Amino acid sequence: MLKKINPFNITKAVDLSTEEIESLWIDVAGGDADAVFKPTSLMPLLILGGKGSGKTHWMRYYSFPLQLFRFHSREVRPLEGLREDGYIGIYVLLGGLNFERFRGRGQSDELWRGLFEYYFELWLTQEIVQTLCSIKSADSGLTKYEPSVCAEIQKLFSDPPASSLLTFKELLEWCASLQQELDYDINNVLYSGRFTTRIRATRGTLIFGIPKLLSEIVEEFRELTFSYQLDELENITEGQQRYVQSLIRERKAPATFRIGSRLYGIKTHETYSDDEINREGSEFKQIVLDHRLRQNSEQWDDFADQMVLRRLQVFGALTERSVSIRSIEHIFENPDLSRDSDVVFKMIGSPPPGTGRHFDRLLKVLKEGLAQGRAPGISSQRDIERIAKAVELPGHPVLEKINMLTLYQGWYRNHSLPKLADQIAVQAADFTAGKSKGAYATRVQHYSSDMVAQLLRDEGKQIPLQFGLKNFIRMAEGLPRTLVVALRNIWDLAIYNEREEFIDRISKEDQANGLLDTAEWFMQTMRKPGADGTAIRTAIERIARLFETNRFADKPVECSLLGFAVLERELTDKTQSLLQVSEQRSFLIRTTREEIDRNSQERLAKFQLNATLAPKWSLPIARRGIVKFSPGVVDIIFDPARAGDFEDFHKSWKAKMTAPFFGGTRKQEAQTTPSLFEPDE
Amino acid sequence: MYDVESLKRKIRRLNKAVWEERVPGPTLSDWLECFQSPSRTGVDEQLQMLYLLSNFLYFGNLEIRHLLRVLFAEFCRVPLIEAVRSENGDTVDVDVIDDLYQKALARTRFLGVGNPSESGVHLLYYFRQENLLPSCLFINHIQLPGMEGAKPEDTSEVDRYIFLDDLCATGDQVSDFSRLVVTKMRDAGSTAQVCYHPIFATTRALARIASAGRFDEVASVAEFDDTFRCFAPESRFYKNVPPPIDRAQAEAVAHRYGSILCPPNPLGYKDTQLALGFSHNTPDNTLPVFWEQPNTKIPTWKPVFHRYPKY
Numbered sequence: 006m007l008k009k010i011n012p013f014n015i016t017k018a019v020d021l022s023t024e025e026i027e028s029l030w031i032d033v034a035g036g037d038a039d040a041v042f043k044p045t046s047l048m049p050l051l052i053l054g055g056k057g058s059g060k061t062h063w064m065r066y067y068s069f070p071l072q073l074f075r076f077h078s079r080e081v082r083p084l085e086g087l088r089e090d091g092y093i094g095i096y097v098l099l100g101g102l103n104f105e106r107f108r109g110r111g112q113s114d115e116l117w118r119g120l121f122e123y124y125f126e127l128w129l130t131q132e133i134v135q136t137l138c139s140i141k142s143a144d145s146g147l148t149k150y151e152p153s154v155c156a157e158i159q160k161l162f163s164d165p166p167a168s169s170l171l172t173f174k175e176l177l178e179w180c181a182s183l184q185q186e187l188d189y190d191i192n193n194v195l196y197s198g199r200f201t202t203r204i205r206a207t208r209g210t211l212i213f214g215i216p217k218l219l220s221e222i223v224e225e226f227r228e229l230t231f232s233y234q235l236d237e238l239e240n241i242t243e244g245q246q247r248y249v250q251s252l253i254r255e256r257k258a259p260a261t262f263r264i265g266s267r268l269y270g271i272k273t274h275e276t277y278s279d280d281e282i283n284r285e286g287s288e289f290k291q292i293v294l295d296h297r298l299r300q301n302s303e304q305w306d307d308f309a310d311q312m313v314l315r316r317l318q319v320f321g322a323l324t325e326r327s328v329s330i331r332s333i334e335h336i337f338e339n340p341d342l343s344r345d346s347d348v349v350f351k352m353i354g355s356p357p358p359g360t361g362r363h364f365d366r367l368l369k370v371l372k373e374g375l376a377q378g379r380a381p382g383i384s385s386q387r388d389i390e391r392i393a394k395a396v397e398l399p400g401h402p403v404l405e406k407i408n409m410l411t412l413y414q415g416w417y418r419n420h421s422l423p424k425l426a427d428q429i430a431v432q433a434a435d436f437t438a439g440k441s442k443g444a445y446a447t448r449v450q451h452y453s454s455d456m457v458a459q460l461l462r463d464e465g466k467q468i469p470l471q472f473g474l475k476n477f478i479r480m481a482e483g484l485p486r487t488l489v490v491a492l493r494n495i496w497d498l499a500i501y502n503e504r505e506e507f508i509d510r511i512s513k514e515d516q517a518n519g520l521l522d523t524a525e526w527f528m529q530t531m532r533k534p535g536a537d538g539t540a541i542r543t544a545i546e547r548i549a550r551l552f553e554t555n556r557f558a559d560k561p562v563e564c565s566l567l568g569f570a571v572l573e574r575e576l577t578d579k580t581q582s583l584l585q586v587s588e589q590r591s592f593l594i595r596t597t598r599e600e601i602d603r604n605s606q607e608r609l610a611k612f613q614l615n616a617t618l619a620p621k622w623s624l625p626i627a628r629r630g631i632v633k634f635s636p637g638v639v640d641i642i643f644d645p646a647r648a649g650d651f652e653d654f655h656k657s658w659k660a661k662m663t664a665p666f667f668g669g670t671r672k673q674e675a676q677t678t679p680s681l682f683e684p685d686e
Numbered sequence: 687m688y689d690v691e692s693l694k695r696k697i698r699r700l701n702k703a704v705w706e707e708r709v710p711g712p713t714l715s716d717w718l719e720c721f722q723s724p725s726r727t728g729v730d731e732q733l734q735m736l737y738l739l740s741n742f743l744y745f746g747n748l749e750i751r752h753l754l755r756v757l758f759a760e761f762c763r764v765p766l767i768e769a770v771r772s773e774n775g776d777t778v779d780v781d782v783i784d785d786l787y788q789k790a791l792a793r794t795r796f797l798g799v800g801n802p803s804e805s806g807v808h809l810l811y812y813f814r815q816e817n818l819l820p821s822c823l824f825i826n827h828i829q830l831p832g833m834e835g836a837k838p839e840d841t842s843e844v845d846r847y848i849f850l851d852d853l854c855a856t857g858d859q860v861s862d863f864s865r866l867v868v869t870k871m872r873d874a875g876s877t878a879q880v881c882y883h884p885i886f887a888t889t890r891a892l893a894r895i896a897s898a899g900r901f902d903e904v905a906s907v908a909e910f911d912d913t914f915r916c917f918a919p920e921s922r923f924y925k926n927v928p929p930p931i932d933r934a935q936a937e938a939v940a941h942r943y944g945s946i947l948c949p950p951n952p953l954g955y956k957d958t959q960l961a962l963g964f965s966h967n968t969p970d971n972t973l974p975v976f977w978e979q980p981n982t983k984i985p986t987w988k989p990v991f992h993r994y995p996k997y
Contacts, residue, residue: 501698502711518695 057486238268374665382421495519563630832874
């Protein structure tokens with residue numbers, strides 16, 4: 006039982022308190038996060054990931070405020086704790102200082118660059134001096150070093166203060182006043198036309214100089230790594246990133262960097278150091294958080310389970326002191342939608358034998374086929390009735406749908422329908438009698454989910470069919486925030502709809518509606534502004550519509566279709582670029598296993614639609630089906646201006662899967678050669 | 687295209703963001719259960735009523751308090767300052783304006799319409815808080831000119847009386863009230879300005895009160911014209927709405943249940959047809975299907991919004 010509290014309300018790590026960051030921390034690397042983050046390593050690390058992949062949580066976890074929190078818990082003096090940790094994390098959010106100000110207004114780029122570099126030096130200096138203040142207030146052991154540290158820091162400035170500053174506090178105030186002067190100049194340069202600020206430190210003087218002198222003066226800092234943790238690199242301009250890259254290249258021990266950025270946030274690896282380019286492995290290492298989790302589903306499942314449990318505990322949603330993840334899973338209503346359960350039969354109104362919307366559809370297309378001469382082997386109404394009778398399996402609507410699918414597949418190949426229906430009846434009888442191998446069994450295994458979706462949609466029950474925590478974890482695609490948002494939405498609904506004081510069951514309707522809300526949120530929050538954003542949104546919606554058409558067709562080209570393959574290098578440059586952005590924004594997931602094209606023997610890139618979006622179009626979440634699209638079709642999909650071409654393609658795509666014509670015209674024979682706009686099967 | 691699920695989603699969001707969580711899921715379900723889907727005539731009553739509910743205008747505590755600030759600014763502070771400036775050669779001297787404004791405000795009194803237990807009077811407390819007014823500017827009806835409890839100093843030092851109200855939907859209440867109170871004030875020879883300022887009013891009611899001529903000034907903060915009447919031909923709720931949402935069907939449903947629940951006024955008091963609620967109450971001008979309690983004819987009825995009736 007759960008209290009009516011939503012433990013998933015906070016979805017961003019920046020909104021969590023120090024204590025919450027600590028208590029919600031899950032060691033994603035299976036007990037050895039330090040081996041991934043390597044906080045003591047001097048090698049700079051880029052921590053990349055999609056929006057909501059956990060970058061900020063990682064970086065804040067290794068920042069000084071969290072270290073201090075842990076020292077208190079361990080009852081260790083900060084200086085001693087830092088010595089034991091071997092590092093100190095100086096965390097800053099790059100988006101916080103409005104770096105857009107450093108350009109234009111009648112001043113040269115060179116001037117702005119110089120000012121930005123100085124500003125950045127001052128900013129990080131204040132962060133490190135502030136950290137020293139915090140250490141001093143918690144550990145008097147630092148006091149004896151204070152005068153000499155202050156004196157040495159002042160010497161790093163080309164124009165030190167008039168009178169010597171003896172305490173960290175005084176030093177901090179002086180640095181803040183220098184930054185204020187600079188802010189004033191920057192804000193008023195449009196009116197004044199000139200700068201009065203004098204630059205007192207060149208690139209790296211303070212950023213690298215201060216850690217060096219601290220390690221020389223403070224005994225406990227002798228072996229310490231000073232880790233500047235710069236988060237949200239995507240929020241600064243390319244030129245400013247080039248400066249950060251220069252710092253990475255020119256870094257001096259004991260300082261180093263941990264840099265957090267979205268996948269699309271790295272605008273350059275170029276530096277101002279002789280225009281050299283930083284390269285992975287030599288100047289920096291990088292990890293992509295969501296890729297790591299996606300590639301190791303076991304690790305992701307385990308991480309997600311722990312994250313859910315921890316949230317429930319930390320935010321006080323549990324009524325019992327300890328619960329297992331299994332008992333949490335049981336809270337979610339999870340109807341058995343398998344072929345041998347009677348849930349689906351009941352959900353479609355328990356139709357009498359040979360009736361129901363699926364039979365209505367079959368009879369309609371058989372009649373139409375007969376009238377148009379497009380139903381092989383059928384010459385009378387009696388034949389139609391015989392076929393309908395042959396595919397009947399009362400009480401087993403999913404298997405009846407499998408029978409009909411088999412019939413449609415044979416129909417597409419111009420097989421005699423009465424003969425085929427007889428064969429299907431035999432295969433179905435064998436299968437229900439326990440024969441679990443062969444083509445029929447494979448078809449059941451592959452298509453059951455699609456057939457359940459069809460049966461329910463025919464009854465007007467257009468709800469997502471993903472229930473239970475395991476499915477939500479799968480759908481989040483390695484993005485912790487996506488999972489948290491899905492659970493927040495589901496919990497909100499459960500609380501809203503609960504009559505009792507406690508929640509002991511989360512209904513399938515609440516789960517379904519929560520997932521629909523999450524899909525909408527995902528479309529909104531992940532999108533890119535501007536024309537490219539529109540193109541990507543259009544493309545994702547088009548791909549989803551094609552997959553939806555396939556899922557609800559008489560004869561789908563693929564079972565559980567959620568992905569496509571394409572010869573990437575044949576795409577236009579624009580499409581390639583949009584495809585890349587779609588991937589960076591997590592709308593599409595590039596699957597690691599490439600496919601060899603049968604004709605050209607070339608490697609095809611494979612992409613899967615993010616499963617979070619699946620409920621919006623009633624799509625499956627299993628990564629089973631992949632359809633091959635020609636490069637020309639993908640170019641159409643990604644070009645919003647080619648709406649007409651896309652609709653033509655969609656029409657032909659749908660027609661090919663629809664009885665009785667399967668893409669042929671009324672007078673043509675069944676079409677067997679794919680047209681330009683048809684997918685390869 | 688509206689369907690039950692998308693409307694429920696909208697209502698859920700409204701409930702969280704605007705309706706102060708007055709309509710939790712079970713309340714909505716219980717209310718919906720009172721309607722048929724579909725009815726014997728084939729009308730999806732639940733869908734029609736859900737759509738209507740999704741257009742319900744709710745003003746919570748914060749909104750009412752804000753509107754009271756607007757009311758004071760619009761109908762008291764600004765006119766007083768304008769008068770001060772105009773009487774002093776359009777001065778821009780802030781000290782002069784402030785001094786004279788304070789004096790003018792001190793010669794103003796605020797009252798509620800109706801007796802002390804009614805909503806017009808209950809607003810005065812919030813009105814005073816929100817506009818940082820001294821309590822001496824608020825008086826009882828018996829202190830008005832012509833009333834038994836009035837003292838000479840109570841009336842001679844006042845230039846204007848401002849009567850506040852939450853809603854003036856038909857004008858019946860304020861008409862009765864003004865006939866008794868304002869007429870007496872005039873008969874007693876009061877020359878003070880007498881104003882009536884509800885937060886909300888229908889265009890029809892405002893016109894009616896103004897034409898009666900008892901008040902010197904009649905105006906509301908928000909005015910509801912006929913487009914706010916749920917089933918008026920010009921109803922804003924049914925403008926360019928695609929089927930299956932249908933104004934005539936919805937009216938028939940609201941009328942059918944309203945006739946059983948509240949026979950004299952099936953579509954709200956004197957056919958006002960509003961879909962309006964406040965944090966402090968739901969007016970009887972709102973469709974009874976939203977607020978009316980069960981009766982012997984429909985004992986299982988459950989309203990979606992609560993109304994505290996006036997006896």
